[in-house]
Amino acid sequence: xxxxKIPEHQVAGHQAKTGILGPxxxxxxxxxxxxxxxxxxxxELAFYTSLYSDPRIPSNILKFFxxxxxxxxxxxxxxxxxxxxLILEDIVSNYTNAAVVDIKIGSRTWQPxxxxxxxxxxxQKDRESSTIKLGFRISGLRSVGPSNKLWQPHRKxxxxxxxxxxxxxxxxxxxxxxxxxxPDVVFGSRVFVPVLEExxxxxxxxxxxxxxxxxxxxxxxxxxxxxxxxEKKSARAVVKLIDFAHVVDAKGAIDHNxxxxxxxxxxxVKDVLAGLGDAGNNVSKDEC
Amino acid sequence: xxxxKIPEHQVAGHQAKTGILGPxxxxxxxxxxxxxxxxxxxxELAFYTSLYSDPRIPSNILKFFxxxxxxxxxxxxxxxxxxxxLILEDIVSNYTNAAVVDIKIGSRTWQPxxxxxxxxxxxQKDRESSTIKLGFRISGLRSVGPSNKLWQPHRKxxxxxxxxxxxxxxxxxxxxxxxxxxPDVVFGSRVFVPVLEExxxxxxxxxxxxxxxxxxxxxxxxxxxxxxxxEKKSARAVVKLIDFAHVVDAKGAIDHNxxxxxxxxxxxVKDVLAGLGDAGNNVSKDEC
Numbered sequence: 141x142x143x144x145k146i147p148e149h150q151v152a153g154h155q156a157k158t159g160i161l162g163p164x165x166x167x168x169x170x171x172x173x174x175x176x177x178x179x180x181x182x183x184e185l186a187f188y189t190s191l192y193s194d195p196r197i198p199s200n201i202l203k204f205f206x207x208x209x210x211x212x213x214x215x216x217x218x219x220x221x222x223x224x225x226l227i228l229e230d231i232v233s234n235y236t237n238a239a240v241v242d243i244k245i246g247s248r249t250w251q252p253x254x255x256x257x258x259x260x261x262x263x264q265k266d267r268e269s270s271t272i273k274l275g276f277r278i279s280g281l282r283s284v285g286p287s288n289k290l291w292q293p294h295r296k297x298x299x300x301x302x303x304x305x306x307x308x309x310x311x312x313x314x315x316x317x318x319x320x321x322x323p324d325v326v327f328g329s330r331v332f333v334p335v336l337e338e339x340x341x342x343x344x345x346x347x348x349x350x351x352x353x354x355x356x357x358x359x360x361x362x363x364x365x366x367x368x369x370x371e372k373k374s375a376r377a378v379v380k381l382i383d384f385a386h387v388v389d390a391k392g393a394i395d396h397n398x399x400x401x402x403x404x405x406x407x408x409v410k411d412v413l414a415g416l417g418d419a420g421n422n423v424s425k426d427e428c
Numbered sequence: 429x430x431x432x433k434i435p436e437h438q439v440a441g442h443q444a445k446t447g448i449l450g451p452x453x454x455x456x457x458x459x460x461x462x463x464x465x466x467x468x469x470x471x472e473l474a475f476y477t478s479l480y481s482d483p484r485i486p487s488n489i490l491k492f493f494x495x496x497x498x499x500x501x502x503x504x505x506x507x508x509x510x511x512x513x514l515i516l517e518d519i520v521s522n523y524t525n526a527a528v529v530d531i532k533i534g535s536r537t538w539q540p541x542x543x544x545x546x547x548x549x550x551x552q553k554d555r556e557s558s559t560i561k562l563g564f565r566i567s568g569l570r571s572v573g574p575s576n577k578l579w580q581p582h583r584k585x586x587x588x589x590x591x592x593x594x595x596x597x598x599x600x601x602x603x604x605x606x607x608x609x610x611p612d613v614v615f616g617s618r619v620f621v622p623v624l625e626e627x628x629x630x631x632x633x634x635x636x637x638x639x640x641x642x643x644x645x646x647x648x649x650x651x652x653x654x655x656x657x658x659e660k661k662s663a664r665a666v667v668k669l670i671d672f673a674h675v676v677d678a679k680g681a682i683d684h685n686x687x688x689x690x691x692x693x694x695x696x697v698k699d700v701l702a703g704l705g706d707a708g709n710n711v712s713k714d715e716c
Contacts, residue, residue: 247684275681302679393591396535396689397688399687400689401684407635407636
């Protein structure tokens with residue numbers, strides 16, 4: 141029986157540490173996500189189950205998804221007994237001091253087939269957050285600075301950011317400290333150059349793929365904040381897609397909702413890089 | 429006093445010929461669009477008034493907008509007396525036999541600041557049409573075949589098209605006749621090669637512009653169907669943007685809603701071209 145614990149780096153979604161059913165991790169780099177009881181759970185399980193054997197997904201795109209190790213019924217974090225969990229890659233387990241941001245992509249988080257009640261709830265949240273204005277919202281963020289100083293803004297503060305706020309949050313995210321109005325952006329190009337490359341690779345696929353529409357799915361950006369570890373190749377900043385409870389069949393059209401939000405995020409990342417001066421200029425102009 | 433008449437080629441919007449207030453044209457290539465009485469009218473007038481002197485708009489982008497000749501109070505088409513009109517370029521006036529399609533871009537037609545009532549109405553229409561599914565809806569289409577055979581599907585038929593339906597409608601649009609299930613697509617590459625080029629140019633701008641968000645704005649595609657005229661350079665297929673009553677300040681973010689819908693349309697145009705075989709292959713792969 142593996143020893144499971146509550147993840148420190150989870151920045152969005154239901155969190156086990158608040159006493160409710162939430163994900164767990166083990167020491168071998170696995171992330172145990174409780175299956176949601178309704179169709180969301182079965183939808184996400186079905187997505188992961190078929191993803192890695194789907195010949196329509198190009199191999200360079202598979203790296204954007206957490207690896208999947210099946211499902212298992214284990215003791216739930218809330219003490220309610222056995223509960224089925226997805227077994228996924230614990231994305232942050234490779235990092236000594238991971239900085240993480242979760243960005244929910246799309247200006248609409250509900251799929252067309254949703255119930256009226258669900259649409260009403262999502263639409264209200266989309267209107268109250270930056271989702272409708274910016275095409276995404278930051279769902280969570282966590283970063284630990286030099287003297288163990290934690291920067292983890294409350295989700296409610298992150299929900300409804302203006303364009304200027306997003307610029308500041310992204311700049312703080314790549315600073316050593318994070319807790320200042322003029323961030324030092326020391327990790328700026330080391331994070332956002334590879335992140336921009338990956339986002340552009342993802343964009344290229346979203347311009348043509350007519351397989352899935354990803355509603356309420358997030359882009360997770362993770363990088364290594366520990367100065368000693370940061371130079372290692374394994375500590376390269378990564379972009380991952382997570383949360384597939386609301387993925388639906390594309391029915392012949394591209395995912396214009398996700399693509400629009402992704403392009404909006406890309407523009408912010410480019411603007412942050414442009415603001416770094418020379419440090420941000422080592423990405424090809426052709427790609428921008 | 430110029431002699432004004434009701435335009436034959438108007439495919440969407442309020443139409444004078446149904447007895448209500450609608451646009452008029454003259455013989456010199458001008459299009460008189462009645463100003464809507466509420467803020468929509470003043471918003472569209474303000475947009476056109478500032479557009480051509482706005483230094484932020486690149487010169488290659490201005491060609492996508494109808495030229496603007498001010499506003500004038502003239503006799504309304506519905507006999508109600510004098511009414512203020514925008515004086516615009518009559519886009520189809522250069523063509524002997526213009527085929528026209530009006531495509532309302534975006535998966536959301538309402539701006540965030542709209543009234544609850546307006547949002548409810550738009551959302552209902554967006555859900556009932558292809559807008560939410562495809563990121564656009566075809567608002568109107570008109571094409572006259574060889575023996576003066578008119579193909580002008582009723583707007584209600586065009587509203588809620590599936591991806592397959594859109595492919596068929598676009599193929600029919602570039603056929604000589606239009607009224608068949610297996611369109612001859614004779615105008616296929618002559619229309620969609622230049623149209624794709626223009627859509628990609630527009631896309632490039634929408635990936636970076638943080639000036640305007642264009643809600644409920646249409647892409648108009650026009651081409652010459654008259655075989656004798658079709659070879660002339662002046663008869664080249666064009667892409668224009670029209671309807672700016674719901675343009676709002678971008679507040680620092682790109683127009684992810686318009687961009688997503690535009691990319692969806694581009695994918696359809698590419699797929700139509702790809703289906704033409706060799707005829708459609710004279711567009712650079714790099715651009716796709």
